[in-house]
Amino acid sequence: MDDAEGFLRQKSQAVTESIDSKKWVWIEDKAEGYLSAKILEVNGETLSVEVNTGQRLTVKRDLTQQMNPTKYDKAEDMAALTYLNEAGVLNNLKQRYFSGMIYTYSGLFCVAVNPYRRLPIYTDKVVEMYKGKRRAEMPPHIFSITDNAYNEMLQERENQSILITGESGAGKTENTKKVIQYVATVAGTGETKSEKKQNLEDQIVQANPLMEAFGNAKTIRNNNSSRFGKFIRVHFGLHGKIAGADVESYLLEKSRVVSQTSEERNYHVFYQILTAADDQMKEKYLVTGKPEDYKFLSEGVARIDAVDDEEEWHATCDSMKTLRFTDEERGFLIKVVMAILHFGNVKFKQRPREEQAECPDTADAEKVAFLLGIQVADLVRSLLRPRIRVGHEYVQQGRNYEQVVSSVAALSKSLYDRMFKWLIARINKTLETKFSKNYFIGVLDIAGFEIFQVNLFEQLSINYTNEKLQQFFNHHMFILEQEEYKKENIDWEFIDFGHDLQPCIDLIEKKLGILSILDEESIYPKASDKTFIEKLKKNHDGKSPKFKLPKMSSKNKAHFEIEHYAGTVGYTVMGWLEKNKDPLNDSVVDLLRKSTDPIIASLFADHQPEGSRKKGSQFLTVSQLHKEQLEKLMVNLRNTTPHFVRCIIPNEKKKPGIIEANLVLHQLRCNGVLEGIRICRKGFPNRIIFSEFKQRYAILAPGAIPSGMFMDGRKAAAKLVDALQLEPNEFRMGTTKVFFRAGVIGRLEESRDEKLYAILSKFQARMRGFLMRKTFQKMQEQRSGLQIIQRNVRKYIVLRNWQWWRLFTKVKPLLNVARSDEELKHMQEEVNAGPNYSEGNLTSSILINL
Ligand SMILES: Nc1ncnc2c1ncn2[C@@H]1O[C@H](COP(=O)(O)OP(=O)(O)OP(=O)(O)O)[C@@H](O)[C@H]1O
Incomplete structure (x- = not known):
């Protein structure tokens, strides 16, 4: 694994101090989320504890959360935690994040915490490592999720989806790109590319930077924030090779085209073109090259640190080339983007004493008209005095300053939105192939649940989407659980967890629900935001369980509240009817439909002028369109096996190594991870096969x-x-496994630990006794040895000066001398006797003499 190793799985997990989890608890803390505290004393239901900061407190047991034993530290799958609680989940994610491990499983979810630094875990080598491996075999990773989806697709012959959600800046798009990178590497067509022809996998990969140039912008939270949702489907042939792809986009944030807050920017492409424009381009598109010259760009910042817009534009052009855009198509995109900038600069004035605006200087309008292929006089007239249908006749209606400015903004937004949709359709055209398509893997990259200070129509749309996706998850989880329980013949009253969310979804989408009342009010000429609120109250106050009116004291001036699964959200009704109707100046649209540029003319082909919208005709409000698109997505998803990825933004500083506990907890709540845990607790989340159960817990009942x-x-x-x-009620016997309620295994583990502790202490005591006895015996032997030595020494000291002994020691050597004289004589005789010596004899004689 090389460098990647430490960031995926750590061999010897740094278990600090092994603590006795029964003596510790988590207590809530405003700043840190949870603090660990040691139990000093238990008085019934109150505990006196010492917090890790040194502070001593008395707390109710209910307000504490149990701590998992240290062996669960940095658990790869949090579903295995003995105590499935918020504090345990937060602590686990935190410990893993600080060790550089950003992916963690939580049952069916894969949680990814944004590292805000480049980690070496996405290289081709790592791709190779994950190829064909089961989830449990490898450390948690987006590659593992993708590989499992890919293999499941081939084995089960079923379409797959990967649902990636999270707040802005949490890392959805980065992870989406990793999914695409993985499938492009593992399942590429393998076609060689040439100067002229790029292979399909490159085209799929390159679609992303192109979409990002037009659909991403700098926001306070994220320098490269996707301002639209997308569902990318990669199609595969029978043998698992890529056979094409398509993209569906959702809810592009149009308001950004005409205004941004001071720390944000418009879409990247505006700055890219302006910065990269050479003299020829400036002349062709009539632009100055300076963002500050354009009203639609002047409110925000012009640059992003460490981003070179000119370079980015070249990359965007390269992507267009890879995706086989023609020069004409590229020109069309530049023309529309620049025309929008000029449109913002057109100046209008209110005529004194008249409800009529005028355009004193048409220079900018001329540029708009030139780029869009229409006549300037027609454009100005249509803006100032549009033709509207009254009954069967058309009449010209004067417009005041506010009306004209707002219709310029609406047209600019709509032009951009339609151009973006055209771009997506154009990308799809290239990614469409003749290869036969048998299955697909769809990747959904969509904004997660939003709870802001002020929540508007956009938040309702996104929260409604997330409510549906969460219901889908719950339902899926229920199906899987049910399958497992059924397979194991478990006695269990089934609950469809998806039903929990139904009342809230009904409140939003059903007949007389919030969206249908909004639609009704959008058609009614005298309706306003106020009448809409009144109607909501009349239909739902006190009648719908999930609908509430905010308390008078509420700070954010919300008009109504919805109790979503992720929390109660107060919504403020401000311009909802207008946003839902999204009205356009039909006269200008008519002009655009007759543009000399065929692509521009095609953009508004399906637009229906307001006067000609008949009941039951194709005209759809924004919410209806969204609902329709969402329904299509849900049908698509229901036909797939889903995989869920939840991205988490660790802090709002965009910095690595910092976890803001409350921010993370809030997301865990909003993205359904904690909801998933709640469901887990309702069923039998822990299960062990019989043999393992027997082996592990037989010790508890010998x-x-x-x-x-x-x-x-x-x-x-x-x-x-x-x-x-x-x-x-705490367990169920299956056919191969025993199922347990949450926490039961924890208790068994604790008892097992106690038992093991008792056995081991007994064993230790015996061993210590044995060792001590051995040591004792040795010491005793040593003592008697010592005594012998002492006795001898003592005897020697006494003998040393005894006269007889001294005489003996002196005489003894003399006895030896007499004996050696005799030997010498004997040897001499032998020598004299003759030369017949053997070598051995000689040597021994010499040795004796020596
Ligand atoms: N896995 C990752 N490795 C390195 N950096 C990352 C990773 N994930 C996210 N980031 C960093 O965080 C930034 C924000 O991530 P990203 O754009 O994917 O967020 P997002 O959830 O798609 O946000 P938005 O909804 O605003 O588009 C990235 O530009 C990148 O700098």
Whole structure:
């Protein structure tokens, strides 16, 4: 794994101090989320604890959360935690994040925390490592999710989807790109590319930078924020090779085209073109090259640190080339983008004493007309005095200054929106191939649940989408659980967790629900935001369980509240009817439909002038369009096996290594991770196969399973469960596994730890005794040895000066001398006797003499 290793799985997990989890708890803290505290004393339901900051407190047991034993530290799948609680989940994510491990599983979810730094975990080598590996085999990773989806698609012959959600800046787009990178590498067509022809996988990869140039912008939270949702489907042939792709986009943020806050920017492409424009381009598109010269750009910042817009534009052009855009198509995009800038600069004035605006200087309008292929006089007239239909006749209607300015903004927004949709359709055209398509993997990159200070129509749309996606998740989880329970013949009253969300979804989308009342009011000529609120109250106040009116004291001046699964959100009704109707100046649209540029003419082909909208005709409000698109998405998703990725933004400073606990907790709540845990707790989240259960917990009831004789796993497990005296509601016996409610395994683990502790202490005591006895015996032997030595020494000291002894020591050497004289004589005789010596004899004689 090279460098990647430490960021995926750490071999020897740095278990700090092994703590006894029964003596510790988590207590809530405003700043840190949760603090660890040591229990000093238990008084019934109150605990006196010492917090890790040194502070001593008395807290109610209910307000604390149990701590997981250290062996669960940095758990790769949080569903396995003994105590599934908020504090445990937060702590686990935090510990892993600080160790550089950004991916963690939480049951069906893969949670990804934005590292805000480049990690070496997305290289081709890592792709190779994950190829064909099961989820449990490898550390958590987006590659693992993708690979599993890919293999499941091939094995089960089913379409797959990967749903990536999260707040702005949480890393959705980065992870989406990693999914695409993975499939392009693993399942590429392998076609060689040439100067002229790029291979399909490159085209799919390159679609992203192009969409980002037109659909991404700098926001306070994210320098490259996608201001639209997307569902990218990569199609595969029978043998798993890429056979094409398509993209569906959702809810582009149009308001950004005409105004931004002071720290934000318009879409990247505006700045890219202006910065990269050479003299020839400036002349062709009549632009100055300076963002500050244009009203639609002047409110925000012009540059992003460390981003070179000119370079980015070249990259955008390269992507267009890869995707085979013609010069004409590229020109069309530049023309529309620049025309919008000029449109913002057209100046209008209110005529004194008249409800009529005028355009004193048409220079900018001329540029708009030139670029859009229409006549300037027609454009100005249509803006100032549009033709509207009254009954069967058309009449010219004067417009005041505000009306004209607002219709310029609406036209600019709509022009951009339609151009963006054209761009997506154009990308799809290139990614469409003749290869046969058997399955697909769809990646959904969509904004997560939003709770802001002020929540508007946009928030309702996105929260409604997330409510549907969460229902989809709950339902899916329920199906999987049900399948497992059914397979195991478990006695269990089924609950469809998806139903929990139905009342809220009904409140929004059903007949007489919020969206249908909004639509009704949008058609009614005398309706306003106020009448809409009144109608909402009349239909839902006190009648719908999820609809509430805010308390008078509420700070954010919301008009109504919805109790979503992720929390209660107060919505402020401001311009909702207008946003929903999204009216356009039909006269200008008519002009555009007759543009000399065929692509511009095609943009508004499906537009229906307001006067000609008949009941039951194709005209759709914004909310209807969204609902329709969402329904299509849900149908698509229901036909797939889903995989869920939840991205988390760790802090608002865009910096690595910092976790803002409350921010993370809020997201865990909003993105359904905690909801998933809640569901887990309702069922039997922990399950162990019989043999493992017997092996691990037999120690708790030693006599329960007779040793030395065969007993089948189920029977043995049943006997063991019996002996453990578990409540009937705490477990279920399946056909291969025992299922437990949340927390039961934790208790068993604790008892097992206690038992092991007792056995081990006994064992240790015995061993210590044995060792001590051995040491004692040795010491005793040493003592008697010492005594012998001492006795001898003492004797020697006494003997040393005894006269007889001294005489003996002196005489003894003399005895030796007499003996050696005799030997010498004997040898001499031998020598004299003759030369017949053997070598051995000689040597021994010499040695003796020596
Ligand atoms: N896995 C990652 N590795 C390195 N940096 C990352 C990773 N994920 C996110 N980032 C950093 O965070 C920034 C924001 O991520 P990204 O644009 O994917 O967020 P997002 O959830 O798509 O936000 P938005 O909804 O605003 O588009 C990226 O530009 C990148 O700098």
